[in-house]
Amino acid sequence: MLHRLETLIQKKVPRIALSATLGDIQEVARILRHDSDLKTRIIESDKYRHDLMLQIKGYVNKDSKLGESPTSFEDISEHLFENLRGKSNLIFANSRRNVEYFATSLREKSESKGVPNEFFPHHGSLSKELREDLEKRLQRHSLPTTAVCTSTLELGIDIGSVHSIAQVDVPGSVSSIRQRLGRSGRRLDEASILRVYVDENEINSRSSLYDKLRMHTLQSVAVVELLKQKWYEPPNKGKFNFSTLVQQVLSLLAQFGGFDAKEAWMLLCLTGPFGSITSAQFAQLLRGLAEKQIIKQTHDGTIVLDLKGERIVNHYSFYAAFQTPEEYRLIYNTKLLGTLPVSNPLKENDFIIFAGRRWKIQAIIEEKKEIILVPSTGGFPRFSGTGFLIHKKIRQEMLNLYLAFPVPKYLDQKARDNFIEGKNYFAKQRLDESPIIQSGKDSEVVIWLGDDAIITLVLIFGYFKVSVSNFGNTIQFQNMTKSEAISVISKIIQGEIPSPEELLSNAKNLAREKYDVLIPNQLLVEQFSENSLAVDDAIDWMKNVVYKPN
Structure with missing residues (x-):
């Protein structure tokens, strides 16, 4: 422009x-x-200093029925209600489904206690009129108002200052948390207030490496520590x-x-x-x-x-260049299991993890943003998509936390327990020596790289017909021992690595930005491979696993 x-x-x-x-x-x-x-x-100014009041609250989910919200959500909702009423706040809930859950839960709590409702949803699927009414209410500062929102209120909309920020679920980027935090404590005599609510899943016989390492808690701490260091994701x-x-x-x-x-x-x-x-x-x-x-x-x-x-x-929305990440509806046997933002390119017959189970993708209906699923063998924790691509610096900071880092003072008791439990499991499995462990008849690997490299690895394994499941920064090799998994990786790096265009040849969900749906598929493939894959990092990782397997 x-x-x-x-x-x-x-x-x-x-x-x-x-x-x-x-x-x-x-x-x-x-x-x-x-x-x-x-x-x-x-x-660059180094004179401005601002106090931060911070707490990470931990929770553990019990097993829930298919399609139900995590059991921790009710406890989180109760804490939000007791601590946020009476002031203006922003609650960032990572997905539209979670926004609607918490906005509804908090409104119902207000009604049951006979007090005026102060909690309102804000996301891209709501009408412009409803969004603007809430924005004006926040701007006026005449009534206590808490917006439960996606990234729609993160930047670009002037709502003035709010008392505090609540982040529900693991934060996906440092810059995003910094943007959100900038909405609070704008006066020189006020501290910014941030509450982060992080849930983990109860450990059982089906639990994954991801759950046992308490990745949500460690990632949340890593983001906070990088925020304190004033590191932010580069352009x-x-x-x-x-x-x-x-x-x-x-x-x-x-x-x-x-x-x-x-x-x-x-x-x-x-x-x-x-x-x-x-x-x-x-x-x-x-x-x-x-x-x-x-x-x-x-x-x-x-x-x-x-x-x-x-x-x-x-149309009034034409000149807005950004939009909230699209969420896909997950369907099994005509039943809606839930919705999630999808960062990885998906293909038919891929596996995903959701609602405590592993699923096989039967079909992807891009125009309806629907993924048709059928059950697959095995069990995993629920999928918790943020829509963010995690930068490798966050994963490297997470590794540093596992290797040597005291328990942060800003964790509550349950978050402390989860933090220590994850570090203990890391040490027990000697993951500092080898990233691969045996898990029953399968093997699992943890990867301390960014999502761009992990997406590339999953695509490479899929190209060579290796049956894997990906969850966060872990990959499970199905029905393979640790030595068999290393052998498969060795054969891959000894041959010719397919081009990004070959890796993405059957991917269905490459549209990420507002007008991507209008772009020819070949250009979408070129864009995704250039912007979202890291082939060199993926190859280096595979070589490191093969030649330093321990």
């Missing part, structure tokens, strides 16, 4: 970026104006962002009524911020939009909006 403005007025406009969560300030400076020799000035250095390019193409058509394809590519790509997009890719994108009746070409070659494109640009 800034580049288009400068082109229109034929003048360079100063660009200023402000943020409290930039992880790589030099990279941001490059992105801010990548096509100019103008000097960029970086100003995504992926080359492609076709979703935003689609928005700019449509915006350009709305502005001028039409354009020449070559001139549009020169404006947006050759001299603009989408410099990695080739003319061939741009042409392919335009053809894909035309096939979906978003744009069309007139007899003289001019590109104009088609009927569907006109409806998109005339």
